[in-house]
Amino acid sequence: MRLRQIAMVSAALPLLAPALESTLAPVLSAPAWGADSPPAAPAGRAVENATTKARSLVRRGRFEEALSVLGPLMREEPADANVAFHYGLAALGASQRLGVPEEKRDALLDEAIAAFRAMLVVEPSLVRVRLELARAFFLKGEDGLATRHFERVLAGQPPAAVALNVNRFLNIMRARKRWSLRVGAALAPDSNISGQTREGTILIDTPFGRLPFTYSGAPPRSGVGVAVWAGGEYQHPVNRRWRLRAGGDIHRREYRGSRFDRMTVSGHLGPRWLVGRASSASLLASARQSRLADEEDWRDLGIRAEGRHRLDRRTTAHLNASRRDRRYKDRSWLHGPVTDLSGGVGWAATPTTRFDIALGWGSQRTNRKRERHFHRWGRLGVTVLLPYGFTVGGAGTLRRTDYEGSWAPFVLGGGPRRDLTRSIRLDVHNRAFTVGGFSPQVSLVQEQRTSNAQLHGYDRISGELRFVRLF
Numbered sequence: 001m002r003l004r005q006i007a008m009v010s011a012a013l014p015l016l017a018p019a020l021e022s023t024l025a026p027v028l029s030a031p032a033w034g035a036d037s038p039p040a041a042p043a044g045r046a047v048e049n050a051t052t053k054a055r056s057l058v059r060r061g062r063f064e065e066a067l068s069v070l071g072p073l074m075r076e077e078p079a080d081a082n083v084a085f086h087y088g089l090a091a092l093g094a095s096q097r098l099g100v101p102e103e104k105r106d107a108l109l110d111e112a113i114a115a116f117r118a119m120l121v122v123e124p125s126l127v128r129v130r131l132e133l134a135r136a137f138f139l140k141g142e143d144g145l146a147t148r149h150f151e152r153v154l155a156g157q158p159p160a161a162v163a164l165n166v167n168r169f170l171n172i173m174r175a176r177k178r179w180s181l182r183v184g185a186a187l188a189p190d191s192n193i194s195g196q197t198r199e200g201t202i203l204i205d206t207p208f209g210r211l212p213f214t215y216s217g218a219p220p221r222s223g224v225g226v227a228v229w230a231g232g233e234y235q236h237p238v239n240r241r242w243r244l245r246a247g248g249d250i251h252r253r254e255y256r257g258s259r260f261d262r263m264t265v266s267g268h269l270g271p272r273w274l275v276g277r278a279s280s281a282s283l284l285a286s287a288r289q290s291r292l293a294d295e296e297d298w299r300d301l302g303i304r305a306e307g308r309h310r311l312d313r314r315t316t317a318h319l320n321a322s323r324r325d326r327r328y329k330d331r332s333w334l335h336g337p338v339t340d341l342s343g344g345v346g347w348a349a350t351p352t353t354r355f356d357i358a359l360g361w362g363s364q365r366t367n368r369k370r371e372r373h374f375h376r377w378g379r380l381g382v383t384v385l386l387p388y389g390f391t392v393g394g395a396g397t398l399r400r401t402d403y404e405g406s407w408a409p410f411v412l413g414g415g416p417r418r419d420l421t422r423s424i425r426l427d428v429h430n431r432a433f434t435v436g437g438f439s440p441q442v443s444l445v446q447e448q449r450t451s452n453a454q455l456h457g458y459d460r461i462s463g464e465l466r467f468v469r470l471f
Helices: 004-028 045-061 063-074 081-094 104-124 128-138 142-154 159-174
Strands: 179-190 199-207 209-214 224-239 242-254 261-275 280-290 295-310 314-327 334-349 351-362 372-387 390-403 418-430 437-453 458-469
Touching: 045 063, 045 081, 063 081, 081 104, 081 128, 104 128, 128 142, 128 159, 142 159, 142 334, 242 334
Parallel strands: none
Antiparallel strands: 179 224, 179 458, 199 209, 224 242, 242 261, 261 280, 280 295, 295 314, 314 334, 334 351, 351 372, 372 390, 390 418, 418 437, 437 458
């Protein structure tokens, strides 16, 4: 994307942003903040005078002078909200001076990001502050984080001129996207890593009637695992509308001993079409292998289609479909094609609240008729940014699986197996606590499967303590 276009759009937002000034009122009326409650302003008159002077300097493009005026006040604990905001604006402006060395430019952008982030930790509903934070991430080239914040700005229903420029930023980032990388690790306790039933008796129809038998299988086993994952993708531009995507992922989860260790490796390759300003579609060849207890379990090869469309400022929709041929190493009766379809809508109700709903359908046509099945599922989730750095989220998923063929003796009287799985997930993390730009996130999942097939129902509680990227 041409640097001139980026510079023009970047310069336009500061001119349009005063239309959002009223959104700052709740914080700018309180001159400072701390971890628990807004304390009194330090040296109130001096702060007011310095802020007034810095505001005038920023408006005249004298960013370095504004930084000199506000710098000493930023060292106060806690810093004043007006000071932090205008210090961030000055650092942002100074970073775009012609001839600024790259190292200094990045340092100034980091200063701006830190100032805006501190304000949003306390009060995440400040649309103007989020707008400037998104712009700082854009200028630093951290497009994933910039996109997230620009989309939240749109959810605040900004004036039409501001929304137009935000969408221009989003289009520039979509066009210039090349590399995307992800990596993480987590502790993962699980009350039932084996997914075993807690039932101790099974009823079996015999010539002498229906008799109980004691189940002698292994009981449920709990454990604390370690999960690590990494992945990446590169998009090579073919022309203005087309990209070639190539990427891969690896995920490994280990428990004490090796029986329940699982590792999955996958890769994909294919074109991406930028259909219009609000839509994109991809068609990818994909391959995946899963290993259980350090032995190959299954592998599949197939094709995957992905589509994304922005319906309006606050709503996005996605659609995914895949068809793969799966082969097992030692269980040939499970060979067969796997099909998955899913779609969903994400709605940013406000800059701090987002809802997601998704529906899916899938099937696995195995060689053995009894193992053939299809499933459908639905999920509803919500994420809320709270004051003082807390983010909470939750999701509920309901999944129905229907098998073919007779499952006697597990299904009394014969007949097909029917499963219903319910899961609830809760997430919480605090944006105010970071280590190298990452913050700890605690997740808790309660899952229960009921089945008409004896010994195939289970319940489990699992969790994760992971580090996630904050902004």
